[in-house]
Amino acid sequence: MALIRHPKDFWAGVLFIVLGGGACIIALDYSFGSAGRMGPGYFPRALGLLLAGLGAILVLRSFKLVGEPISFPTFLPLGIVLLSVFVFGISVNALGLVVSTILLVLIASIASHEYRWKESVIAALCLAVFVVIAFRYGLKLQLPTWPSFLVGS
């Protein structure tokens, strides 16, 4: 890896090339038109090329400039936090607001290095009550509150 002296720039460059290039390739299916009568493909292709170009500069530069390595202290929060949000998403329609909120809090709490399970259970219950009062009755949002197999829908 001695060749890449600025890993943050290098990978940002790679990301830009992939996204810009990808967008450009997809946009090949959209008609390009001409400057006077622009087709739907004109703007995306121009942007994609520009982005990929910038990415290339970043990659080339990363061989010369020196930068710190990217630090990954732990992947636990990334996985847990996003998992908890995902679980909320798959459960909210079927299980309702109360159960989803409790699930989200119970899962998300694990990500903290000061995790205490009793505390998170209490927090989950309190939040569930608060959320129902505030969003269901206070702001009258249209959300299923209870599991659909209990109340029937």
Place this chain on the structure above:
Amino acid sequence: MELISNLALGLGVALTFQNILYCFFGVLLGTLIGVLPGIGPVPTIAMLLPITYALPPVSALIMLAGIYYGAQYGGSTTAILVNLPGESSSVVTCIDGYQMARRGKAGKALSIAAIGSFIAGTFATLMVAAFAPPLAEVALKFGPAEYFSLMVLGLIAAVVLASGSLIKAIGMILLGLMLGIIGTDVNSGLQRYTFGLPELSDGIGFVVIAMGLFAFAEIIINLEHRGHREVFTDKVSGLLIKWSEFKEALPAILRGTGIGCCLGILPGGGALLSAFAAYTIEKKIAKDPSQFGKGDIRGVAAPESANNSGSQASFIPLLTLGIPPNAVMALMVGAMTIHSIQPGPQVMTSNPQLFWGLIASMWIGNLMLVILNLPMIGIWVKLLQVPYRLLYPGILVFCCIGTYSLQNNVFDIYLSVLFGVLGWIFVKLECEPAPLLLGFILGPLMEENLRRALLLSRGDPSVFMTRPLSATLLTLAAILLIIVALPMVRKKRAEAFQEQEEPA
């Protein structure tokens, strides 16, 4: 005296019972999220957007604006008491504010921050009222070419003033512009980048992007650092400041206010940059700069005034040109679009009550904030003692419900998870997400105006240079880029941002 009659009209709107209530709710919430590190105005406003559907447009905007400038007040409390910026714009306040607290002058620091913010808020309100009409007049002469050039200037300025790598910031803007393309093309009806998903045919909601990039990514990064939060729990007393101390701080407050007003108007400017510039200038012109960093009252007064006037001044480009200068204003565009108000120069003439009501509410909100932040400081101190492990699950719950209730659709929640991953990658690669959101908001507008301008000129790109206003704007953008690219300025800029990051 048109100004006075306009302000009177605005006060009439802002002082109705309902609007006072929403203003209060906004500044209260703003203070709350300002005090709490780890959640800022961007996700909060994004979260509340769906709720504003039901409100009258004036009340909705008054409340959302209150959150933004309220957060500037709240952020200073955390900066002074915990040495942590509750809000990114109070980074500089940490330096002298915390030192004052350590010397037992926490109450005085809090007082001067609130008083300075109030004075700044008052001036900024007047300035918005005075400068918005003439600017809107100019904006009415704008055609598609001018709009396109103006947006280019805005985006370039946002890049120049953002911290970190220039190339990465431009890349992030381009990425934002491209994300804005997703959905149905208005001219041809073609589905672009929807990958056959019907949920994407209306495009991605910016709330989804804001949640993922700002809220989720920030929580994840906070959790990765295992640091313990050290809370300054000493009793906060001695809020009263002596007349002599006030006299010492007053010039700093006024200078900070002025700097905030000027920098707030610039795209990409706003609160953070203003605070930083005000502190630096204050340190430069002080007779005895040795006191700075050791608890100098001016080191609190100047940046706190600047960030407040800066946040309010950033409403000017939004209200007059319809162009959001930062991410929070981009969300305000969203709030206006929800109520089918097209932000721009016509708002003032077609919706004078909304326009002047919003401006007048800012002053009322500032008054409320002084009361909220001084006599009730004890409550905010208590709040600071709530550990983060209890806070972030709550924030996540609110984010999820906010995202879901946008369209009662779980697809948006999944999408926000995806943007959470992307946001995390961006933090790791030191790519700032704010320009992306700005690009995302401006993207569709830019494409539309570019198409129209070139359609009118029959494909001749010289239209951007032959129309004088457009040419001026593009030249300004080019000059800005060249200036930053000069090696000498580049070094200065790097130094400036480094100094700013140190105390954090």
